Amino acid sequence: MIQIYRNYAEFKQREVGEDTEAKRKAVLDIIRQVREKGDQALFAFTEAFDKVKLTQLQVPLERIEQADQNQDPLFVSSLQEAAERIRAFHQKQKKDSWFMTEEDGTILGQRLTAMDRVGIYVPGGTAAYPSSVLMNAIPAQVAGVGEIVMVSPPNQEGTIHPHVLLAAKILGIKEVYAIGGAQAVAALAYGTESIKPVDKIVGPGNIYVALAKREVFGQVGIDMIAGPSEIAIVADEAANPVYIAADLLSQAEHDPMASSILFTPSFSLAEEVQKEVERQLQTLPREKIAREAIDQYGGIIVVNHLDEAFEQVNLLAPEHLELMVEQPFDWLAKVKHAGAIFLGRYSSEPVGDYFAGPNHVLPTSGTARFSSPLNVDDFMKKSSIIFYSKQAFFSHGKKIIALAEQEGLHAHGRAIQVRLEGENNE
Amino acid sequence: MIQIYRNYAEFKQREVGEDTEAKRKAVLDIIRQVREKGDQALFAFTEAFDKVKLTQLQVPLERIEQADQNQDPLFVSSLQEAAERIRAFHQKQKKDSWFMTEEDGTILGQRLTAMDRVGIYVPGGTAAYPSSVLMNAIPAQVAGVGEIVMVSPPNQEGTIHPHVLLAAKILGIKEVYAIGGAQAVAALAYGTESIKPVDKIVGPGNIYVALAKREVFGQVGIDMIAGPSEIAIVADEAANPVYIAADLLSQAEHDPMASSILFTPSFSLAEEVQKEVERQLQTLPREKIAREAIDQYGGIIVVNHLDEAFEQVNLLAPEHLELMVEQPFDWLAKVKHAGAIFLGRYSSEPVGDYFAGPNHVLPTSGTARFSSPLNVDDFMKKSSIIFYSKQAFFSHGKKIIALAEQEGLHAHGRAIQVRLEGENNE
Numbered sequence: 137m138i139q140i141y142r143n144y145a146e147f148k149q150r151e152v153g154e155d156t157e158a159k160r161k162a163v164l165d166i167i168r169q170v171r172e173k174g175d176q177a178l179f180a181f182t183e184a185f186d187k188v189k190l191t192q193l194q195v196p197l198e199r200i201e202q203a204d205q206n207q208d209p210l211f212v213s214s215l216q217e218a219a220e221r222i223r224a225f226h227q228k229q230k231k232d233s234w235f236m237t238e239e240d241g242t243i244l245g246q247r248l249t250a251m252d253r254v255g256i257y258v259p260g261g262t263a264a265y266p267s268s269v270l271m272n273a274i275p276a277q278v279a280g281v282g283e284i285v286m287v288s289p290p291n292q293e294g295t296i297h298p299h300v301l302l303a304a305k306i307l308g309i310k311e312v313y314a315i316g317g318a319q320a321v322a323a324l325a326y327g328t329e330s331i332k333p334v335d336k337i338v339g340p341g342n343i344y345v346a347l348a349k350r351e352v353f354g355q356v357g358i359d360m361i362a363g364p365s366e367i368a369i370v371a372d373e374a375a376n377p378v379y380i381a382a383d384l385l386s387q388a389e390h391d392p393m394a395s396s397i398l399f400t401p402s403f404s405l406a407e408e409v410q411k412e413v414e415r416q417l418q419t420l421p422r423e424k425i426a427r428e429a430i431d432q433y434g435g436i437i438v439v440n441h442l443d444e445a446f447e448q449v450n451l452l453a454p455e456h457l458e459l460m461v462e463q464p465f466d467w468l469a470k471v472k473h474a475g476a477i478f479l480g481r482y483s484s485e486p487v488g489d490y491f492a493g494p495n496h497v498l499p500t501s502g503t504a505r506f507s508s509p510l511n512v513d514d515f516m517k518k519s520s521i522i523f524y525s526k527q528a529f530f531s532h533g534k535k536i537i538a539l540a541e542q543e544g545l546h547a548h549g550r551a552i553q554v555r556l557e558g559e560n561n562e
Numbered sequence: 563m564i565q566i567y568r569n570y571a572e573f574k575q576r577e578v579g580e581d582t583e584a585k586r587k588a589v590l591d592i593i594r595q596v597r598e599k600g601d602q603a604l605f606a607f608t609e610a611f612d613k614v615k616l617t618q619l620q621v622p623l624e625r626i627e628q629a630d631q632n633q634d635p636l637f638v639s640s641l642q643e644a645a646e647r648i649r650a651f652h653q654k655q656k657k658d659s660w661f662m663t664e665e666d667g668t669i670l671g672q673r674l675t676a677m678d679r680v681g682i683y684v685p686g687g688t689a690a691y692p693s694s695v696l697m698n699a700i701p702a703q704v705a706g707v708g709e710i711v712m713v714s715p716p717n718q719e720g721t722i723h724p725h726v727l728l729a730a731k732i733l734g735i736k737e738v739y740a741i742g743g744a745q746a747v748a749a750l751a752y753g754t755e756s757i758k759p760v761d762k763i764v765g766p767g768n769i770y771v772a773l774a775k776r777e778v779f780g781q782v783g784i785d786m787i788a789g790p791s792e793i794a795i796v797a798d799e800a801a802n803p804v805y806i807a808a809d810l811l812s813q814a815e816h817d818p819m820a821s822s823i824l825f826t827p828s829f830s831l832a833e834e835v836q837k838e839v840e841r842q843l844q845t846l847p848r849e850k851i852a853r854e855a856i857d858q859y860g861g862i863i864v865v866n867h868l869d870e871a872f873e874q875v876n877l878l879a880p881e882h883l884e885l886m887v888e889q890p891f892d893w894l895a896k897v898k899h900a901g902a903i904f905l906g907r908y909s910s911e912p913v914g915d916y917f918a919g920p921n922h923v924l925p926t927s928g929t930a931r932f933s934s935p936l937n938v939d940d941f942m943k944k945s946s947i948i949f950y951s952k953q954a955f956f957s958h959g960k961k962i963i964a965l966a967e968q969e970g971l972h973a974h975g976r977a978i979q980v981r982l983e984g985e986n987n988e
Contacts, residue, residue: 214961357932482955494946506783508944518934520902520920529908535640
């Protein structure tokens with residue numbers, strides 16, 4: 137049963153730090169072998185870990201083209217509409233290069249360009265998450281990334297779940313490989329005979345995928361390494377306990393480590409939600425996972441007033457935050473850290489997971505203190521532009537030399553000096 | 563002597579991958595001890611590594627206040643003017659939150675907020691780099707970070723180089739600790755009795771600092787881990803060989819691993835630069851370092867035409883790129899990847915290192931393919947905003963359920979279903 141606490145400090149916090157040294161060693165070995173043996177290592181690891189003998193790594197284009205066959209039409213059209221909404225939102229994120237000119241003729245600026253080639257990791261297993269394909273690939277497409285390639289572990293037939301391929305088809309992604317795990321990350325980072333290396337790898341995965349991404353960081357860019365996720369709900373006495381319970385459980389069903397926490401000043405609401413969570417749990421298909429999450433990492437914190445709720449939410453820095461209060465916009469400025477903020481009674485978390493438009497790849501485990509939802513910026517890079525005028529150069533030259541000399545970098549000073557001497561300063 | 567090549571492929575590439583497993587183990591142990599023993603571990607490690615017995619960790623405020631005493635006035639005023647220019651440039655980077663409204667009443671948006679507390683690592687040793695303090699701290703200040711704290715290893719007097727403190731004074735930074743190495747990174751990430759933990763750690767450091775940052779990534783944010791740096795110069799036959807040689811050497815004097823490469827279609831320019839590098843090297847105070855860098859990782863690549871030069875530059879994705887060609891802006895669009903691009907004869911790299919305004923913390927070792935100069939965005943985070951209207955909810959509800967059900971996430975579907983059932987849909 138979900139427990140009621142009087143104080144967030146009493147609440148049992150997650151201790152996520154698992155000892156991963158042995159797994160890390162295994163991952164380092166996989167990466168080394170992929171770098172040395174290329175495709176051959178990919179075939180061998182796929183046989184060992186995914187228990188399937190592939191004859192080719194790339195998924196044939198006709199499989200992607202046919203992925204909408206035998207699918208529920210409402211599912212297909214909903215996925216298409218979701219893609220359109222996600223694209224519309226992310227287009228608002230796209231920024232332009234800019235320049236500033238100074239009176240003396242100097243031009244300074246920041247140029248934005250898209251990355252050339254990006255790899256998206258899509259987890260395998262029995263479930264398939266086509267929404268995750270949309271959320272990872274669309275920001276890259278909006279950024280203008282030239283090549284987007286997808287990898288996902290093969291199933292027993294040596295191919296990828298048709299829902300994932302359907303998402304690829306909707307987005308026009310044509311380069312898909314049926315490989316997963318640390319070996320897929322290594323192949324994307326370093327390349328093999330049949331897979332060209334990428335500039336960045338994004339997308340969720342198991343602990344081996346996460347460790348491999350951490351190791352190849354620097355060779356390629358990576359997104360945040362996701363930890364167990366959480367939802368915090370701030371509710372006043374007018375909020376609906378049935379909706380709150382349902383939203384807490386929608387997070388809890390993800391993972392036994394997921395955390396679902398309600399903050400409310402109303403003790404009667406707390407008790408109603410407690411009962412309602414129990415009632416709804418009993419008929420939930422993923423009851424076992426959700427119950428484990430609720431028992432271990434769920435909680436209801438009864439605060440003295442709403443201001444106190446926000447103080448505690450800011451300590452948590454939750455991935456998802458629902459404001460189920462009257463006049464939710466009045467409280468928005470109190471939120472310092474959260475991945476996504478859902479305001480009002482109709483903004484249930486699954487609305488954002490699937491359909492509203494903002495990204496569902498969000499900073500977890502308190503990392504909202506310093507990181508952001510996946511967005512178009514994550515697939516672009518900046519270059520500084522410096523065009524110094526002769527006038528600016530002669531006006532600043534001696535100052536630059538003074539700074540360089542004080543740092544003991546005399547060759548820096550000389551690069552200025554040779555120009556001061558070599559140019560006629562009219 | 564700097565060698566001339568006919569092709570970039572012949573050129574000896576850097577192999578940076580040093581085996582760091584033993585150092586990593588040492589770093590893991592340092593982090594563990596700082597987490598367990600707090601300040602006590604900091605004092606002990608400082609005595610062991612920096613050979614100085616501290617009585618307090620924090621640098622007294624009066625030391626910072628007095629840091630402009632006994633300094634060269636031109637140096638002080640130049641540092642102040644540089645800070646102003648850097649601030650003016652970075653202010654142009656600051657972005658606003660935004661919202662979009664839909665006809666049905668839905669509001670979606672992206673809120674930007676500054677991080678609460680950021681730590682800046684400043685390397686110690688015999689040299690001091692006040693310019694690095696400016697470049698790391700000013701973007702954080704422009705972002706609006708509430709607390710900026712600085713750490714730097716103590717010298718034999720148990721304090722920090724006065725040039726570094728001068729930079730702190732100019733910027734108004736008051737919280738400075740005389741600690742360095744992996745122990746400083748651990749203290750910033752996890753906190754001790756006297757040091758409050760931060761949300762992000764930025765700034766350059768030695769291999770132990772880099773490894774420690776990599777380990778605490780996730781607990782806090784970090785900037786890129788810098789590798790050896792490089793300059794590429796593209797020059798046509800009209801370019802001045804004296805300037806080119808001076809600029810190549812200004813990079814080479816940093817570090818024996820630094821790489822200085824000229825691309826030119828002119829064989830006669832190549833020969834002149836070769837001689838000029840040798841001539842300038844002979845009187846350089848840091849000749850030994852620069853010569854080692856030039857011999858090992860310097861080179862002149864004679865290409866068939868300028869287009870070919872840009873193809874090869876894009877493979878290198880250099881940290882610094884100078885375009886010493888007629889009409890440099892005509893060539894800008896050919897550059898795909900570079901940290902900072904310097905256009906024209908007066909835009910020598912040290913102009914950007916110290917004074918122009920753009921940041922000198924740049925992506926090294928080819929990481930410009932996927933990363934950016936340090937900038938204001940690095941100290942802010944985004945939160946998605948979702949306020950769904952009743953009309954949008956009823957129009958999309960069944961589609962969201964279809965998507966959730968196909969992913970097997972029934973509690974997600976139910977969070978929508980209970981609202982569709984619970985609300986009167988007028």
